[in-house]
Amino acid sequence: MTRDPAPGDGAVLSPSAAHLRQELPADTDVLVLGGGLAGSAVAYYLAREGVDVVLVEREELNRQASGTNAGSFHFQIALHQLTAWGTDNVRDRLLAEVRLHAQAARMWTELEQELDAPMGVHTTGGLMVAETDAELRLLVDKNRIEAEAGLETQVLLAGELRAFAPYLADDLTGASYCATEGHANPLVSAPLFALRAQQAGAEIRTHARVREVVARTPAGTGFTVRTDAGTIRARRVVNAAGAWAGEVARLSGLTLPLRAEGLHVNVTEPREHVLDPLVQHIGRRLSLKQSGNGTFIIGGGWPSAPAPHPSRHTTRWDSAAGNMGVAVRVMPGLADVRVVRMWTGVMAFTDDLSPIVGESGAVPGYFTCIATTGFTLSPLMARLLAEHMARPSSRPLPPEYSPDRNPAGRPAA
Amino acid sequence: MDGATGRYDLLVVGGGPAGMAAATTARELGLHVALVDERPSLGGQIYKQPGEGFVVRDHAALGRDHVAGRVLIDATQRSGAHVLLRTSVLTLRDGDVVLHTEGEPVRTVRAGRVLLAPGAHDRPVVFPGWDLPGVLTAGGAQTLVKTQRVAPGERVLFAGSGPLALAFPAQLHGYGVNVVAALEAGPPPAPRDALRLLGAARGNRQLLLDGLRYRAALLRGRVPLRYRRIVVRAEGGDRLAAVVHAAVDSGWRVLPGTEERIEVDTLCLGYGFFPSVELMRVAGCALRYDEDLGGPVVELDEWMRTSVPGVLAAGDGTGVAGALVAVDEGRLAAIGAALDLGRLPLPAARERARPLRARLDRKRVFREALGRLYRVGPGVYDLATADTVVCRCEEVTCAAVDRAAETTADVNVVKGYTRAGMGLCQGRSCQRQVAARVARRHGLRLAEVPTGTPRSPVRPVPASAVADEQLQDGGFFTRDA
Ligand SMILES: Cc1cc2nc3c(=O)[nH]c(=O)nc-3n(C[C@H](O)[C@H](O)[C@H](O)COP(=O)(O)OP(=O)(O)OC[C@H]3O[C@@H](n4cnc5c(N)ncnc54)[C@H](O)[C@@H]3O)c2cc1C
Ligand SMILES: Cc1cc2nc3c(=O)[nH]c(=O)nc-3n(C[C@H](O)[C@H](O)[C@H](O)COP(=O)(O)OP(=O)(O)OC[C@H]3O[C@@H](n4cnc5c(N)ncnc54)[C@H](O)[C@@H]3O)c2cc1C
Numbered sequence: 001m002t003r004d005p006a007p008g009d010g011a012v013l014s015p016s017a018a019h020l021r022q023e024l025p026a027d028t029d030v031l032v033l034g035g036g037l038a039g040s041a042v043a044y045y046l047a048r049e050g051v052d053v054v055l056v057e058r059e060e061l062n063r064q065a066s067g068t069n070a071g072s073f074h075f076q077i078a079l080h081q082l083t084a085w086g087t088d089n090v091r092d093r094l095l096a097e098v099r100l101h102a103q104a105a106r107m108w109t110e111l112e113q114e115l116d117a118p119m120g121v122h123t124t125g126g127l128m129v130a131e132t133d134a135e136l137r138l139l140v141d142k143n144r145i146e147a148e149a150g151l152e153t154q155v156l157l158a159g160e161l162r163a164f165a166p167y168l169a170d171d172l173t174g175a176s177y178c179a180t181e182g183h184a185n186p187l188v189s190a191p192l193f194a195l196r197a198q199q200a201g202a203e204i205r206t207h208a209r210v211r212e213v214v215a216r217t218p219a220g221t222g223f224t225v226r227t228d229a230g231t232i233r234a235r236r237v238v239n240a241a242g243a244w245a246g247e248v249a250r251l252s253g254l255t256l257p258l259r260a261e262g263l264h265v266n267v268t269e270p271r272e273h274v275l276d277p278l279v280q281h282i283g284r285r286l287s288l289k290q291s292g293n294g295t296f297i298i299g300g301g302w303p304s305a306p307a308p309h310p311s312r313h314t315t316r317w318d319s320a321a322g323n324m325g326v327a328v329r330v331m332p333g334l335a336d337v338r339v340v341r342m343w344t345g346v347m348a349f350t351d352d353l354s355p356i357v358g359e360s361g362a363v364p365g366y367f368t369c370i371a372t373t374g375f376t377l378s379p380l381m382a383r384l385l386a387e388h389m390a391r392p393s394s395r396p397l398p399p400e401y402s403p404d405r406n407p408a409g410r411p412a413a
Numbered sequence: 414m415d416g417a418t419g420r421y422d423l424l425v426v427g428g429g430p431a432g433m434a435a436a437t438t439a440r441e442l443g444l445h446v447a448l449v450d451e452r453p454s455l456g457g458q459i460y461k462q463p464g465e466g467f468v469v470r471d472h473a474a475l476g477r478d479h480v481a482g483r484v485l486i487d488a489t490q491r492s493g494a495h496v497l498l499r500t501s502v503l504t505l506r507d508g509d510v511v512l513h514t515e516g517e518p519v520r521t522v523r524a525g526r527v528l529l530a531p532g533a534h535d536r537p538v539v540f541p542g543w544d545l546p547g548v549l550t551a552g553g554a555q556t557l558v559k560t561q562r563v564a565p566g567e568r569v570l571f572a573g574s575g576p577l578a579l580a581f582p583a584q585l586h587g588y589g590v591n592v593v594a595a596l597e598a599g600p601p602p603a604p605r606d607a608l609r610l611l612g613a614a615r616g617n618r619q620l621l622l623d624g625l626r627y628r629a630a631l632l633r634g635r636v637p638l639r640y641r642r643i644v645v646r647a648e649g650g651d652r653l654a655a656v657v658h659a660a661v662d663s664g665w666r667v668l669p670g671t672e673e674r675i676e677v678d679t680l681c682l683g684y685g686f687f688p689s690v691e692l693m694r695v696a697g698c699a700l701r702y703d704e705d706l707g708g709p710v711v712e713l714d715e716w717m718r719t720s721v722p723g724v725l726a727a728g729d730g731t732g733v734a735g736a737l738v739a740v741d742e743g744r745l746a747a748i749g750a751a752l753d754l755g756r757l758p759l760p761a762a763r764e765r766a767r768p769l770r771a772r773l774d775r776k777r778v779f780r781e782a783l784g785r786l787y788r789v790g791p792g793v794y795d796l797a798t799a800d801t802v803v804c805r806c807e808e809v810t811c812a813a814v815d816r817a818a819e820t821t822a823d824v825n826v827v828k829g830y831t832r833a834g835m836g837l838c839q840g841r842s843c844q845r846q847v848a849a850r851v852a853r854r855h856g857l858r859l860a861e862v863p864t865g866t867p868r869s870p871v872r873p874v875p876a877s878a879v880a881d882e883q884l885q886d887g888g889f890f891t892r893d894a
Binding site: 011060062188269285302320321326328329336338 | 503521697816819820821826831835836837839866868873874876879882883
């Protein structure tokens with residue numbers, strides 16, 4: 001734990017360009033579509049299980065959501081998981097999600113050891129603040145669900161919060177604290193998974209955009225996949241194309257219950273270290289933390305201005321203004337810290353907010369691996385999926401994550 | 414500003430020669446104009462004005478540039494353009510320009526046309542020791558001398574190249590600074606080149622004469638002037654103590670066995686300029702690559718329009734060509750804006766533009782000749798060694814960049830692995846150097862390496878100035894698809 005990659009001088013832990021640009025193999029057992037954290041981790045866990053696997057990525061590895069996100073571990077229930085002003089109507093889903101988060105929390109504490117390299121994992125604890133009494137009641141509500149699901153959180157009342165985090169605004173009504181929250185470095189995590197996958201036997205290819213995914217007949221006999229780097233036959237495929245997973249699924253006539261959304265992030269100049277925990281807000285869009293090098297990374301779900309791939313979404317000034325408004329409100333000491341850069345990333349939000357992990361009923365052999373809180377959850381979902389694909393009968397997947405689940409039976413967002 | 418709609422016809426970014434000329438011309442054409450500059454006074458780089466606390470008794474004593482600058486500044490101030498100083502432009506999109514005036518909240522203004530005239534900045538050159546205190550850019554030294562009247566050091570070595578290279582040491586010498594030698598990486602002017610330049614317009618001849626004048630001033634001052642030599646290393650403990658320089662071939666590659674060492678406390682570097690294209694990139698303007706103009710430069714049509722509707726550009730920010738070109742380009746852009754806004758019929762616009770175009774054409778010929786004469790040699794990218802820091806803000810070494818370049822030819826990915834370009838200067842100093850290393854590793858030409866994704870704000874800005882508490886999170890529970 002807390003092994004920081006030494007920026008500038010550590011070795012670069014990613015497959016080399018010489019490997020990534022080799023010829024595409026003619027066939028494979030599993031073809032992974034997409035080289036973000038989900039795809040790279042699926043490739044790693046499959047290769048570790050001894051499965052023959054190839055990963056194809058449209059551009060460079062880790063250039064989309066997995067390389068542009070804020071790197072926070074979201075374990076306690078957050079604003080974006082709620083669908084209304086309360087927890088009652090979504091209690092079952094929340095329970096299931098928190099259980100998953102608790103499992104992910106344990107997994108992240110072991111990942112650096114598993115992959116034998118620093119990923120910048122820091123367990124700093126996380127605060128979810130409330131500004132109003134209604135928000136405080138929501139914290140108490142969600143605390144009960146978290147306790148029931150096995151995630152330890154504590155509600156701090158105004159006075160306790162002031163003593164615990166004197167740098168936060170002194171008129172907050174309280175906060176919920178989760179000691180296992182923290183962050184890791186998104187710039188190195190997916191490439192490290194990809195490198196370890198390659199070392200375990202996987203083939204990774206970049207600049208190999210998937211153009212066609214044709215299920216051969218009879219059903220179950222595999223796929224022919226045409227990419228910019230050539231054509232490959234695969235017995236099974238895993239759609240790990242993140243925000244573009246819907247687009248990729250349509251190539252095979254499938255629809256996935258998700259949509260793409262672009263988000264805004266700000267980073268400031270470095271300052272002396274004052275802020276330990278990750279700070280979020282239960283009623284407003286905010287995630288705020290101070291990184292190891294002293295910069296503050298501020299996001300929380302403010303929108304970006306769409307632009308079609310390969311252009312990147314542009315930033316919206318009103319998002320910057322609104323985001324910094326909440327941030328300075330919650331942590332007044334940020335007022336004179338200078339913002340140096342803003343950027344955007346595009347991610348998949350599943351319609352019912354639960355992960356989509358499993359095999360399509362309509363097209364046997366077609367798997368999907370998508371999680372909404374995807375930096376936190378992708379390594380875990382990838383491992384569950386890979387173990388299932390290697391040993392289907394002994395490792396069934398939870399049916400509630402099936403791509404064919406009936407979202408009508410579950411409250412949609 | 415048009416009170417009713419709260420918008421300007423033309424918003425000019427940059428109060429240098431190009432921006433001032435554009436603002437005054439646009440006012441003559443009846444446009445509502447705002448001119449924005451982050452500096453405390455008008456003038457831009459060449460007409461930089463003495464800072465507060467200095468009373469200038471005799472403008473003429475400060476040189477012709479200063480006088481010419483005063484004339485433009487006075488004209489701008491009388492023009493009725495709304496001049497906003499200490500105000501930086503952070504970003505722009507669809508006619509909305511986001512401004513930050515020191516000490517005030519950020520605000521957004523709308524303009525029918527936006528003219529970007531942000532000038533150029535010194536081209537950074539990376540060699541062992543370039544980050545020692547005592548090593549500074551010519552622009553930095555010039556600012557010290559011009560606005561603070563402070564000598565940068567006791568024993569100053571100047572090293573540089575390009576049409577303006579000799580201006581710096583001559584100016585420094587003129588201000589009483591002890592310049593111990595001046596090194597020019599390019600060749601001495603040959604009579605052939607001088608002949609080619611004689612066909613130039615009067616204004617250009619002036620520039621050429623200036624060059625000769627600078628040279629004469631250096632010779633009179635017994636400042637040794639040495640051609641075809643480049644700095645290879647700066648030495649010292651916690652500050653500069655000595656500089657090693659060497660002879661180079663026409664590609665600026667160091668000739669072995671020609672190294673010399675000279676003890677100095679200050680090294681001034683003037684290896685040309687990069688156009689400041691950050692705002693053009695953020696706005697989405699199409700760029701092309703021209704090494705002689707400083708690398709990526711914006712594409713313009715005959716009215717100085719960029720590829721983005723409503724956005725024009727002029728001056729050094731569109732390719733480094735000097736103040737005289739900047740003035741004419743600024744005027745031409747103002748005419749273009751008036752034409753686009755329907756305030757000037759096409760024949761009248763053409764008529765007004767004709768003398769400007771004629772002068773600009775002649776200047777361009779001249780500029781191309783100079784460009785060839787003073788082209789930056791590729792050897793400039795070979796000076797750094799493995800442990801030379803390439804990104805000063807994040808302390809990233811060349812070795813680290815090279816290791817990252819083993820995995821990718823994409824500078825964005827290299828940036829992610831190394832943090833090079835993620836610091837306060839936002840990559841202005843290191844990104845070309847990083848691109849050059851990526852290019853070399855992958856056998857590409859520098860022009861073929863795409864630059865990193867452009868991002869706002871182009872200047873750091875306090876969080877409280879950005880923050881707007883009135884903006885509410887838009888419907889988290891009712892997100893539409
Ligand atoms: C700004 C932002 C902040 C976030 N903050 C957090 C956070 O703090 N904590 C957290 O847990 N989560 C966070 N998230 C969510 C998280 O980043 C994502 O859920 C996660 O990275 C998804 O990983 P992925 O591998 O599924 O998708 P991606 O990383 O987007 O990878 C998908 C890949 O598929 C490739 N692809 C697409 N189409 C094709 C094709 N046709 N052929 C081949 N390849 C293709 C893409 O190029 C891409 O590389 C954030 C997201 C954003 C955008
Ligand atoms: C360091 C240096 C030294 C030079 N010395 C000489 C010399 O001795 N003799 C000579 O003939 N020529 C010299 N030149 C060239 C000459 O200065 C230029 O050709 C001329 O100034 C170009 O005019 P301009 O209006 O295009 O740009 P500039 O004069 O550079 O003006 C641009 C203005 O834009 C402002 N600006 C930029 N970005 C923003 C932003 N985001 N927000 C707000 N304001 C912004 C800057 O503050 C600046 O005032 C020098 C150039 C440089 C860079």
